[in-house]
Amino acid sequence: MNETLILHEYAQSGNCYKVRLTAALLGVPIERREYDILKGETRTPEFLASVNSNGRIPVLQIGDRFIPESNAACYYLATGSSLIPADRFDHADMLRWMFFEQYNHEPNIATLRFWKGWVGFDNLSDVQRMQIPAKEAAGRAALELMDEHLTERDWFAGDQLSLADIALFAYTHVAEDADFALADYPGIAAWIERIRAVPNYISIDA
Amino acid sequence: MNETLILHEYAQSGNCYKVRLTAALLGVPIERREYDILKGETRTPEFLASVNSNGRIPVLQIGDRFIPESNAACYYLATGSSLIPADRFDHADMLRWMFFEQYNHEPNIATLRFWKGWVGFDNLSDVQRMQIPAKEAAGRAALELMDEHLTERDWFAGDQLSLADIALFAYTHVAEDADFALADYPGIAAWIERIRAVPNYISIDA
Missing domain, CATH: 3.40.30.10 (Glutaredoxin)
Structure with missing residues (x-):
């Protein structure tokens, strides 16, 4: 490069x-x-x-x-690395999880994390406050869908770590900042440990 | 195939x-x-x-x-067609617009189209109704950003039609169903006509 x-x-x-x-x-x-x-x-x-x-x-x-x-x-x-599967189906399947992350996961889990940890409940608008229950439910649904997938598979796309795992890991592993209980999702908990064990892994505060 | x-x-x-x-x-x-x-x-x-x-x-x-x-x-x-740019930057830039579409465009313009045209205002929940002004503003912001891009370029990524154009076209060309005024965005209006002129184009009701 x-x-x-x-x-x-x-x-x-x-x-x-x-x-x-x-x-x-x-x-x-x-x-x-x-x-x-x-x-x-x-x-x-x-x-x-x-x-x-x-x-x-x-x-x-x-x-x-x-x-x-x-x-x-x-x-x-x-691009060109093993983080993007070479197989046509697996490549599209990786993107599927990355679009899922931006549509079903991030707007719920990341937004609640930001509202609770950075903005503060008292500073939210009424419309934002009213959206909290729906975002909590949608965030749990996203985690349940991930957990279900991870009971059968080690990684999200193909048979090794890909960008799909990285994209979903980012806000999942700090979901407790938004009061989601990761202990409820054993498949996710084991997957988080698998990612932390990957060579050259760095933490969010590194 | x-x-x-x-x-x-x-x-x-x-x-x-x-x-x-x-x-x-x-x-x-x-x-x-x-x-x-x-x-x-x-x-x-x-x-x-x-x-x-x-x-x-x-x-x-x-x-x-x-x-x-x-x-x-x-x-x-x-995969493997000219709808996905071969150039590394253009390929990532195409995906950039596709993620923008799912994050900034679809949840505003497509959701308002669905609420107004399918669900009906009277059937919306209070929380949904309260979100309308923010979604209208965010939808206009997405259209403005697209229009600004299209004053300088014919297509979203690279120098020819790609999946970025197809993804953004889908809900943009029917945005008037959600009461967005496409006449306010001349760059978008011209781009819509360019897409309609592409060989093998089909309409949404085909």
Whole structure:
């Protein structure tokens, strides 16, 4: 890889951790640039004009080009590696779990983690507060579906670690921050330990 | 392609249309199997056990295996075709727009279309009704971001039609069903016409 890689991030975000974990597992060095999302640092005119017009992190910078969306950034890094299955079905199945993660998992588990741990219950709007029960139920449903899969399989796609596992791991392993009880999901608990044992694994606070 | 392809779908869903449009552009025949989501036909024990434990359509069946998630099903179909850019950056950039579609676009524009056109305002819960203004604002933000991109580029990723365009087209071209005014977005309007002119294009009601 010839071009400098810079991760524009907020380190405690699971979405940003996905990209760091992928890079670590691949042994690819990345520079890190931190933005305080609570201070609106990803909504400044400079950020919107030069990094991501969607005002969000993570963004992976490759030379002078940018890839927003955590799972797309991971895909860029892992292109050609064993983290992306070569088999046609397994490749699409990996993407299936990554889209599931962004649609069914992240908006529930990551959002509740952010609301509870960063924003604070008292600072939520009425509409946000009213959504909590539905997000708790949808988050549990996502974890149950994962757990069911993991009673029969060690990994989400193919027969080895892939980006699907990395994407789902990021917010699952910290789901207790959002008051989800991981002890209720033994398949998930064992899978978390499998991922922690992978060579070059780094933790979210590394 | 040797195995029979079956699309488990609800035809009016933009997510299902994505898969049909991809197959049509590639000239790949698929069988169609219809479920009435308003009657809960994707939540039956049979469907959950044999098609998709997540209770959702579309699901692409390939022989006796299944790919849920619309964008992953499109990816399976288009593997090896020009609808997926060969260039590493463009490939990841295509996925970036497909994740954007599922995170920033579909939960706003598709959900409002479904609530307004299928469920009906009077049948919405209070929590759903309270979310309408935020979803309208987020839907407009997604359309503005797309329109800004399309003032400089003809397609979303690379320099030709890709799955990113198909994914975003599905609910954008029917956004007026959800009361979004497409006339406000001239870049989008021109891009919609470009897609309609592509050889083998089929409409959502074909």
